[in-house]
Amino acid sequence: MKYVRDAARAPGDDPGVQEAHARTRERVARSILENGPSTAAALGERLGLTPAAVRRHLDTLLAEGVIESREERVYGHRGRGRPAKVFVLTPAGRDAFEQAYDDLAVGALRFLAETGGEHLVAEFARRRIADLEDRYRPIIESVPPEQRAAALAGALSADGYAASAQASPVTGEQLCQHHCPVAHVAEQFPQLCEAETEAFARLLDTHVQRIATIAHGEGVCTTHIPRSGSAAGTTGKQNESAERISHI
Incomplete structure (x- = not known):
């Protein structure tokens, strides 16, 4: 996936570590693609990632324009506090996955x-x-x-x-x-x-x-x-x- 694998690399990162991070970001983006709008907690549970790791990869994907955040829509009675934040793919993020038509x-x-x-x-x-x-x-x-x-x-x-x-x-x-x-x-x-x-x-x-x-x-x-x-x-x-x- 081009957008995910072209992520900005931190100076001094080992190439193997960079590639591992890129693969994880690809898993995060694909999970959103396959499961729809997702919270950070849901992504962590789905992919077996710690909250800190999920946030780090989400921040990178947000910066690259692969994903964007929205407030989760709630049906029926809404409890106290702000709605949870969900992450969705942007059109550019979808372009990173193979499209059948051009x-x-x-x-x-x-x-x-x-x-x-x-x-x-x-x-x-x-x-x-x-x-x-x-x-x-x-x-x-x-x-x-x-x-x-x-x-x-x-x-x-x-x-x-x-x-x-x-x-x-x-x-x-x-x-x-x-x-x-x-x-x-x-x-x-x-x-x-x-x-x-x-x-x-x-x-x-x-x-x-x-x-x-x-x-x-x-x-x-x-x-x-x-x-x-x-x-x-x-x-x-x-x-x-x-x-x-x-x-x-």
């Missing part, structure tokens, strides 16, 4: 839109996601309905999306993707996100609602999945509730 892809889609129309970009997005949908369908259909969100998260993780499924603060579940290999392209062409959301709805056989995307500057792509039976008649009140759901 400026060539953006240029090609822009040419397609300008010469053939936006509808061709949408058709391209649907065709691109069709292969993923075909591969995932047997996996999803092999488990009971209540396990399908977790099965979809597992399939996405195997493809590098670092996904997880968790209970929603309102009703149903949230599917979270902590990495998006096409985030830079989707920033300019949201049709990619829309086609993916449509595929999720078909795979899970229920209405789903995309409420956050990495392409729009959020730390995680988050999709709300209502509990079985609530999709067909989604009421205005449920929609308003889903809109209030947000990732940490």
Whole structure:
């Protein structure tokens, strides 16, 4: 990972020590990538690092612009004191990890839109996601309905999306993707996100609602999945509730 391994070196540090520190910083950054916004305590526990070591590596990553800090969002009653600080990857930090698409892809889609129309970009997005949908369908259909969100998260993780499924603060579940290999392209062409959301709805056989995307500057792509039976008649009140759901 370029940004992490190009960290500033303290004069006099042994090269072996420098390399060890670089590998640890890479582990810290990758843990944030795969698990989403994380506190220093969570990172230390996850990686087996002391609080002092975590802080040292976080300070370096902050100085390099690989990560940034935010206040943790708290649902429900908030206790006394300031919210915990969480660390998330910046766009530059995400660039340090391999991206599947680059400026060539953006240029090609822009040419397609300008010469053939936006509808061709949408058709391209649907065709691109069709292969993923075909591969995932047997996996999803092999488990009971209540396990399908977790099965979809597992399939996405195997493809590098670092996904997880968790209970929603309102009703149903949230599917979270902590990495998006096409985030830079989707920033300019949201049709990619829309086609993916449509595929999720078909795979899970229920209405789903995309409420956050990495392409729009959020730390995680988050999709709300209502509990079985609530999709067909989604009421205005449920929609308003889903809109209030947000990732940490």
